[in-house]
Amino acid sequence: MTSAARTPIITRAPCAAEDPLRVGVLVSGSGSNLQAILDAAQTPDARFRVAVVGSNVAGVRALERAAHAQTPTFVEDHKGRSREAFEDAVHAQLVQHHVELVVLAGFMRVLTAHFLARWSKRVVNIHPALLPAFPGMRGVKQALDHGARVSGCTVHLVDAGVDTGPILAQRAVPILDDDTEDTLGVRVHAAEHEVYPRVVTAFARGDVSVDDQGRVRARGADPR
Ligand code: GRF
Secondary structure (H helix, E strand, O other): OOOOOOOEEEOOOOEOEOEEEEEEEEOOOHHHHHHHHHHHOOOOOOOOEEEEEOOOOOOOHHHHHHOOOOOOEEEHHHOOHHHHHHHHHHHHHHHHOOOEEEOOOOOOOEEEEEEEHOOOOOOEEOOOOOOOOOOOOHHHHHHHHOOOOOOEEEEEEOOOOOOOOOEEEEEEOOOOOOOOOHHHHHHHHHHHHHHHHHHHHHHOOEEEEEEEOOOOEEEEOOOO
16 A cells, blocks of 8 residues: 655755744743743754744743743733734734744634634644543543543644644543542643654654645654
8 A cells, every 4th residue: 555645744944953943832821831842942953943932911921931041022912902913913923033833832812714824734732632532621621520531632733623623643641530630730731741842843854744635644743
């Protein structure tokens, strides 16, 4: 059986330490996933760098983390603006910083087709459950409430739905009998911090690709 032809999503010359992939990270809160990505970008053989961190909320911890890493930041408040006006402002900031890949890390706004059309297959999100189970808010609590024995996290391409885009990588974590939302949340977060930088690295290596059926794959993002 021949394997389907695959087209890398990032098609420019391979990103390397001297010409890294320029990543824009969008946040709304604590930014522990941002921190994992910032830390990975500091390693000697990193193929990406965080070009800018954008938030729709001023004063959040994630912006402090970015400032500490001497990374440029912006705040675009969504309040009092139409969705299109908000998305246009975010888009303009990302373009100004020559961003090539948009990474959502706890960004609490749904992006519409208005934005996504300009960033086709270049927006990724991380969700604290094994999609397609438990999309939307409080994925950790949903898994507990349903009595699931296993949960985890999922990195996926963003489409116009809520947590519905093609899956790039997942990590499973066990759910223990005495788990609470907090204890399970800690374990899920640890899995997120391990997998998200690997997916960004896969983009930078040209290893995230789409086949002629529209199926995406992130080679090297899973441990196998
Ligand atoms: C993560 O659990 C992620 O799955 C979800 O939002 C949370 C963000 O956490 N989308 P942090 O701000 O990265 O700590």
